[in-house]
Amino acid sequence: MHYTLSEDIKHILLALLIGALIGAEREYRSKSAGLRTMILVSLGACLFTILSIRIGNSSSPDRIAANIITGIGFLGAGVIFKDESRVTGITTATTIWMVAALGMAIGSGHYQAAFVGTVAVLIVLAFLAPLQSVFERFNRSRHYRIVCPYRNSSLSKYEELFRKHKLKASRGRQSRSGGLIEGNWEVQGPDRNHEKVIQQLLKDPDIHEFDF
Template identity: 55%
Template sequence: MGNFFTEDVIKLLIAAGLGALIGVEREYHSKSAGLRTMMLIGIGSTLFTIISSKMGTDASRIAANIVTGIGFIGGGIIFRENNRVVGITTAATVWATAALGMCVGIGAYEIATVSSGIVLLVLYALLPVQGLIKRRNQLRNYRIVRKFQQKTLKNYEILFRELGLDAKRGVQSRIGDTITGTWIIQGSERQHEKLTRILLNDQEVLEFDF
């Protein structure tokens, strides 16, 4: 009995350690699910797996319930902010951490170790690559309000093309003597900054956000 107890405690400690390694990165970037959350997810999924093996219940059913529970946590992390969805990476990290805990719970230490290394590689090493991609290609939502004139918004679309930006027209509306245009614009960060400076210095623009 003592051997089983020692092995189970080691499993929980390993799960806590792997969760901490992943949680440090999330905590460093001020994400909603940080160090403590990742540790608790790793410990919890390991503990449920250990309990299921001791009870002799169907392991697949316990695993399915763990995944369902993690889905609720992930759903609370993902939210919309300024016309974009954030928290998906953190939710996926929570999901992966739960899977690591389950691996530890069944004693698959090698798989858990290698998988945690891959997760850390994705979170740490690929961050510069993600930054490079964002600098080369960004998607922004623009809204411009100005006094109505014929072909006013068409002139802005010509400006977008001149800057090498791909613009998809959204809702356009006129209220009184003002007209509002919205676009989804794709292009490099440098060209977006050029467009922003031009619009900020445009005396005809009454409102502008992106």
């Protein structure tokens, strides 16, 4: 495929626009990879694709573009974090991956695919978030950590409380120090049931420490 300077400029401007549209949505939600990151990912993928097509030999004109996927994988991994209760950043990482794909589509001249892909990404990020929140209200996952005096039935008492309020609890790490025992659970269920349990646990005089 023959490229002219005007085509290169058009590709770069379109890649910038796509990165800006998706980056603006991420910036609005205060995500770690925002406007500048998405623009640079889109521009970088576009330019690498253009160069791959131009300087690649006849047998493998895509040899540079193929490595974009690997590079983006390392970049995306840097925004994924795990704490005690959940993993965060997966949506941001996959958005970076998708923006790189859109930049490659622009760089290779597949404008229709890039346009449809951009619209699809914006719909998923901007309009499906409220729907996800609705689902989460009916099946929220929370991490509970309770420290209380050690007795034979200490932790079973709280597991019974979870069951009473129709919450599914999976016991995690337990540890005992002196006369105290610590229990950890991953608990799933409706928000309103979590709130009832939390209120009871906050009023429990036996609990020394409580995180949720």
